[in-house]
Amino acid sequence: MAPVQESGHSSRFSAKDKFAHSSNRGFLSFEFSHELGVIKTRSGYANDIASDIDHQAPSLILGTIAGDDTLLVIPREGVSREAILEALAKIIPGFKRGNE
Numbered sequence: 001m002a003p004v005q006e007s008g009h010s011s012r013f014s015a016k017d018k019f020a021h022s023s024n025r026g027f028l029s030f031e032f033s034h035e036l037g038v039i040k041t042r043s044g045y046a047n048d049i050a051s052d053i054d055h056q057a058p059s060l061i062l063g064t065i066a067g068d069d070t071l072l073v074i075p076r077e078g079v080s081r082e083a084i085l086e087a088l089a090k091i092i093p094g095f096k097r098g099n100e
Contacts, residue, residue, distance in 0.1 A: 025049060027094045030073075032081060037073035039092075046071040049092060057087040 026045025031038050041049060050066035053073065060079050065072040075084050089095050 025093045027092050039071045041069050043069045056091050060087050
């Protein structure tokens with residue numbers, strides 16, 4: 001699925017079929033806003049996904065802030081969007097890169 005360009009600073013990536021591919025983790029979508037990323041999840045899944053990101057990508061991600069169904073991904077200074085996308089694709093079941 002190709003990213004959706006909304007303002008020149010934002011790219012959205014979604015699970016191919018939101019419910020079929022995300023049933024085990026709750027991932028729905030990811031979108032950049034400048035350097036920050038926002039992940040949308042099904043209700044109750046954001047904290048678990050945030051914890052996985054914090055533990056599996058500390059060299060790329062400074063930290064995450066999670067609510068019930070949304071989490072903020074804060075990359076480390078100088079980390080590219082491409083590196084963030086690659087890391088998230090390895091960590092989050094159902095996360096699909098759409099550029100290819």
